[in-house]
Amino acid sequence: MIITTTDFIPGREIEKVIGVVSGNSIRAKHIGKDIVAGLRTVVGGEINEYTEMLSESRREALKRMMEDAQSVGADAVINIRYSTSAVMTGAAEMLAYGTAVKLK
Numbered sequence: 001m002i003i004t005t006t007d008f009i010p011g012r013e014i015e016k017v018i019g020v021v022s023g024n025s026i027r028a029k030h031i032g033k034d035i036v037a038g039l040r041t042v043v044g045g046e047i048n049e050y051t052e053m054l055s056e057s058r059r060e061a062l063k064r065m066m067e068d069a070q071s072v073g074a075d076a077v078i079n080i081r082y083s084t085s086a087v088m089t090g091a092a093e094m095l096a097y098g099t100a101v102k103l104k
Contacts (some may be wrong), residue, residue, distance in 0.1 A: 001066055001069060001070065001075065001076060002075065002076035002077070002103075003030065003062075003066065003076065003077045003080055003098070004076070004077075004078055004079075004080065005079065005080050005081070006079070007078055007079050007099075007102045008078065009103070010078055012103050012104070013103065013104040014102070014103060014104075015076075015101075015102045015103060015104045016102040017099060017100075017101055018069075018073065018074050018090075018100040018101060018102060019064055019096070019099070019100055020071050020073065020097060020098075020099060020100070021068040021069045021072065021077060021097065021098060021100040022028065022059045022064075022065055022095060022096065023051075023062065023063065023065030023066070023067065023068055023095075023096050023097075024061050024064065024093055024094065024096070025056075025058075025061045025064070025093070025094050026056040026091060026092070026093045026094075027053050027054075027056060027057045027060075027088055027092065028053070028055075028088075028090050028091035028092075029055065031066070035044065036068040038073065038096025039048045039052035044070065045094070047050075047103055048059070049064060050092075053092070054084065054092065054094060057084075057092065057093075057094035058082060058094050058096070060094075061082070061094045061095060061096035062080075062096045063066075065080075065096040065097065065098065066095070067101045068100075069098075072100055073102065073103060074102060074103050075101065075103040076099035076100075076103055077098040077099065077100050077101070078079070078099050078101055079098050079099050080096065080097070080098035080099060081096075081097055081098065081099070082096055083095045084096065
């Protein structure tokens with residue numbers, strides 16, 4: 001499956017726009033990592049625990065979006081975007097979405 005952030009695929013023609021597809025993931029770190037992350041906010045620097053959490057969420061959300069696209073018969077997803085929001089302290093949702101299309 002082709003996935004892209006652009007609204008076209010070079011050298012390919014879009015035959016049909018199927019519609020919006022999406023995938024999401026909500027993750028939290030266990031209390032030990034939350035405490036370590038909290039301490040890092042005091043001393044500064046990258047909070048590796050949350051960087052890791054959001055990277056995992058992004059991969060899972062993208063995978064689920066691609067599964068959604070496959071379920072509707074898409075050949076590609078264009079205009080992919082990510083969105084994130086805090087669900088509660090220490091937990092975040094990552095949403096991947098785009099436009100599913102059928103190619104000629």
